Structures are given as C-alpha cells and as structure tokens.
Amino acid sequence: MEKRKLTSIRRVLLRYLLLCGGGCVLILVLWWGIFMQLIAGGFLLPAVASAQACANAREAVAAMTADTFDAAQIGDLCRWAVVQNDMVLQTNMTDRQLKIALNTFHGGSGNFGAMQYHYTVKMADGSFCLLQYDYAVPYADPALRRTLPDFQICYIILLAALIVGWLAWCTHRTVRAFAAETARLNRAVDAIAARRPETVDPAEANMREFAATLQALQTMGRALTDSLQTQWRLEQQHTEQIAALTHDLKTPLTVIQGNADLLAEDALTDAQKMQIDAILRGADRARQYLAALRTVGAPPAPKTHLESHALVGKLAETARALCAPTGVEFVLDEQWQGSLFAVESDLIRAAENLLDNAVRHTPRGGKVTILVTKNSNYFILRVTDTGPGFTAEALAKAGEMLYTDAARGDAAHQGLGLYFARRVAEFHGGFLCLSNTPGACAELALPICE
Numbered sequence: 001m002e003k004r005k006l007t008s009i010r011r012v013l014l015r016y017l018l019l020c021g022g023g024c025v026l027i028l029v030l031w032w033g034i035f036m037q038l039i040a041g042g043f044l045l046p047a048v049a050s051a052q053a054c055a056n057a058r059e060a061v062a063a064m065t066a067d068t069f070d071a072a073q074i075g076d077l078c079r080w081a082v083v084q085n086d087m088v089l090q091t092n093m094t095d096r097q098l099k100i101a102l103n104t105f106h107g108g109s110g111n112f113g114a115m116q117y118h119y120t121v122k123m124a125d126g127s128f129c130l131l132q133y134d135y136a137v138p139y140a141d142p143a144l145r146r147t148l149p150d151f152q153i154c155y156i157i158l159l160a161a162l163i164v165g166w167l168a169w170c171t172h173r174t175v176r177a178f179a180a181e182t183a184r185l186n187r188a189v190d191a192i193a194a195r196r197p198e199t200v201d202p203a204e205a206n207m208r209e210f211a212a213t214l215q216a217l218q219t220m221g222r223a224l225t226d227s228l229q230t231q232w233r234l235e236q237q238h239t240e241q242i243a244a245l246t247h248d249l250k251t252p253l254t255v256i257q258g259n260a261d262l263l264a265e266d267a268l269t270d271a272q273k274m275q276i277d278a279i280l281r282g283a284d285r286a287r288q289y290l291a292a293l294r295t296v297g298a299p300p301a302p303k304t305h306l307e308s309h310a311l312v313g314k315l316a317e318t319a320r321a322l323c324a325p326t327g328v329e330f331v332l333d334e335q336w337q338g339s340l341f342a343v344e345s346d347l348i349r350a351a352e353n354l355l356d357n358a359v360r361h362t363p364r365g366g367k368v369t370i371l372v373t374k375n376s377n378y379f380i381l382r383v384t385d386t387g388p389g390f391t392a393e394a395l396a397k398a399g400e401m402l403y404t405d406a407a408r409g410d411a412a413h414q415g416l417g418l419y420f421a422r423r424v425a426e427f428h429g430g431f432l433c434l435s436n437t438p439g440a441c442a443e444l445a446l447p448i449c450e
Contacts, residue, residue: 006208016174023166031159035137045149051117052132053077057131058121061411065125076142077133093132101130102194181210188217194229246290253290257283278321285318285352294441301343303428308379309337311344312372315351315381319370322355327364336374338448342428347446350424351381353417354442358385358389361440378430380443389436398434418442 031105038044053075058075066084071092074080081091091098094234097116104118105128119131122407136152139145200218205211260279316332325328340347358368366386373380390398398418421444422432429445 005213007206008208012174012177012207016170018215019170020167023170024163027162027166028159031155031162034289035155039137042140045088045139047049047135050077050138051135054117054119055131056408061121061123061129061131064129065084066123066127067125069123069129074131076145077138077333079132081130081132082127083130089127091203096349097132101132102220104132104157140336157249158165160402181207185213185217186209188214188221189313192221192224194215195225197225249286249290253283253286266326273327282321301346306340306344308340308372309334311340311351312370312381314348315355318352319347319355319359319368322359323368326362328359328362329365329367331367331369332372333369334372336372336379338374338379340379340444340446341425346424347428350421350444351383352382353421354381354444357417357442358383358387359384359386363387366439374448375445377448379448381444381446382441384437384439385445386439389438390434395434395436414443 035044040242054077057074057078057080061080064070066089070092071080071090072381079091079093079097079101081093082089082100083102083105088098088102093101100116101118105120115135117133117135121129121131124130136150139148140152144386145171151368158382184204191197191199197218197220200214200221202211202218203213205214226252257280258274260283264276264280266275312334313334316330319330319332322328355368355370362368362385367386368383371380371382373382400419418434421442425432425444426447430444433442433443433445435443
C-alpha cells in the first residue's frame, strides 16, 4: 500500500494564518477597487468635493451681509450658520453640528474625530458666517444624500463584516479539521476501553501528530489487553488452585472427623472428652470453611446486628482450643462492648484466621492476646503474639490472595487466611492492619453501629 503523506499541525496552523491574512488583503484590495470605481463612475464624489464647495463659497459669503445672506449661493455639500453678536441668526446645521461649529468659532478644539472641518468668514457688515463640511465621500446625487445613510460609514461596516466573515469561515474550517482528528482519538479510546485495540487504525489520521498518538494508543491498547488476559489467566489459575485445595482437603478432614467420632464412643475421661469435642468442632468449622472457599470470589452474606461480647466469647473458645495443645498462653483483654452491623460468620472466620496465624507462629511457652477496644468510631479486634513477627515482605504483601511467606517455610500455609480477613474488613467499610510489636500484630477494624 502506498504510504500516505501526512501534514503536521504546524503546517495546518501556518495555512490557517496565510488564508486569514491573504483573504483579508484580497478583500481589502477588492473593496478599495470597487470604492474607486464608484468615484470614477460618478456615483460618489471624492472626499475633497465638500472642501472645494466650502472654499468656493467663501468669496461669495464675504460680500454678503446678515440681511442680504443668500443660501442658494452655497453648495449643498457645505453647511452654514450666520452669527451676529454671538447670536445665530440662521443656519442649516443640526443642533449637534451647530454646537461643534460654535465651539470652533470661540477657539475650541472642534470635533476632529468626526472628520468635520470649518471655515470662519467675516461678512461685509461685520457678521460671521460659519462654514462646515465633512471630509467624507458623499453620494453624487443630492436626493441620495438626503434619503440614504452615510455611504462611507456603511461601506466601512461592509468591509469589517467581510473580514469577520472570512476569518470566521477560515477558523470554522480549521476547527473542523482538528475536531475530526480528536474524534478519531475518542473512538480509539473507546475501542481500547472495549478491549478492541485492533480496530484502532492510525491510517485514518490526516495529521502526523495525531497519527503518532493513534499509533501509541494502539500499542498501549494491545499491551493492556495482553496484560488483562494474563491477569485473567492468573485469576483462573488461582481459582483452580482454590478448587483443587478444597477438593484435596476433604479426604484428610473426613479421616480426622471419622477417627474423632470413633474415639468419642470409647470410655474417656472428662479432659479427653473436651479434647475430642474440640476436634469435632474444629472439623465441623473446617467443613464450613471448605464450603466458603468455593465462593471465595462472591460477596459476603447480608449484614445483621450483633453484640460484640457474644462474638468475642466465641472467639475466646476457639483461641483456647488452639492454644492449649501447643502450650501457648491465651489472654483476653475486652475493653469495649457494643453493637456491630456485620456478617457474623465471615467476621468470626476472619478473626479465627488471625488467631490461627498467631498460634502457629508462637513458640511453646509464648502468649497470644486478643484485645477488644474502640478507636474513634471503629471496633478494633487486635491479635498479638510473642512470635518472630512478620518479615518486611510479608508486611507489604500479606493479605494478597495465595501469598505465602517463603521465609517462614510453612507448607501448610496457603495464603488465604489474611486475604479473606482483608476482604471481610473492606466489605464492612473497615481495614486490616499488620505490624510488629515486636511480635506479630494483626488489627481488624470495623465501623461501629451507632
């Protein structure tokens, strides 16, 4: 395909300036040529005609007196006023024209802006005749001068209208060219947003800079689409991993629960019965978690009102069951009680994930603490331990789906506990905060129901 020759924005703007300037010069030349033809053809009189008429009237007026003044001897291109002893005896001027003439007669500046000029002629009896004319191009026909507006003003207005019209047309034409280019950019952006970068065609542009922008958008769109497809594949892999994990956990869980049921049928001491009950409760909870894993990408269940004290009581039972077999001390510090608006099952599950992490990484003889308090308008459930704490990488990435801390070397850790806790916190309008104190500290914060 033959390569199209593109123009540049600089050339477009330069062409616009040349069209505007050249067109204005051409209009001015044509306007002036027509103007001179009207004068040459006798339709208009030259600007000096009025001055010549007043100059010719000066000699005739000088021989007159106020009583013998004859206006017929003064051409109609010249206005006049007879003044005696500062009194106007007769005139053909308008009030404004007479005011200007008298101002000039008494030494004023006249009205140069109106292009009006004056002669003061002393008459034979000592009276004065004030002659006034306009330096303008009048109609040659006196009837036209009386009926039509001033030609010179109208002709100048016509020139201004032609120039403004030409500039408006040139501007409209240039704006349309830029609007067409920006419309192509908008269509390209829409195509990229719809994940259809292949529909972006840089060859549609007529300006070099816009073609380069479309090319960049096309490249960016393809890269973005590839990135999104890669992200989708990773999400698919995560989903498949979760599904496989859920399936694989069924067998060991069934074994645990079956053996616990068999042990429960034997004659056991009270302490052994409590341990078996804890195993059965844990197995039942694990089955609930497996069911929840199948919907890990779905939104949590509807929220309900619940009391924090009842929630903390259930967490304390779980914490004691987790700590006792590992020789870890459990401490509950409940400093606040109130109402929450939350999904109880999800909230318990998120908190138990924090407890499980704390117990697993606390050495025998260590301590795990649950602190329940209020900070501003937030319910705070803080789980701390006396273990080694989080690594710098874990503090930055913990809470991401399927993230595992390689430094801990925990093969049983699948990277779902903190991820789920973060999701639950965000769904309730709160947050999950991890830190070291110097042991690990995981803080679940939820808004309080007032």
